[in-house]
Amino acid sequence: MKLVMVFMLASIPICCYASSGCNAMDDAIAKTIDKDMSLEEYNHVLSAYIFVTYDKTPVEKFKQCFLDQPRETLENVNRMMLMETIIETTPGHNVCIN
Numbered sequence: 001m002k003l004v005m006v007f008m009l010a011s012i013p014i015c016c017y018a019s020s021g022c023n024a025m026d027d028a029i030a031k032t033i034d035k036d037m038s039l040e041e042y043n044h045v046l047s048a049y050i051f052v053t054y055d056k057t058p059v060e061k062f063k064q065c066f067l068d069q070p071r072e073t074l075e076n077v078n079r080m081m082l083m084e085t086i087i088e089t090t091p092g093h094n095v096c097i098n
Contacts, residue, residue, distance in 0.1 A: 004058040032066055035074050039063055
């Protein structure tokens with residue numbers, strides 16, 4: 001279970017770094033960060049992506065991690081996600097990853 005959480009946390013920056021290009025992924029990330037969205041609403045939104053029942057618990061714990069954070073932290077995460085998108089869509093911006 002802990003390994004699943006680690007992979008879920010690690011996948012967000014990887015998928016978002018290059019601006020995922022997937023509206024469903026971007027929407028899922030926005031709903032994960034949204035403190036006003038309850039756990040029940042979140043499960044309903046992501047139900048199309050949860051194919052087996054044992055995936056539900058890690059997804060709930062993942063969302064709960066964000067619900068437990070103060071609003072300031074979530075605003076900073078939103079700001080970081082916005083900055084990544086702006087940087088990646090800026091013409092002439094070259095990123096070299098070693």
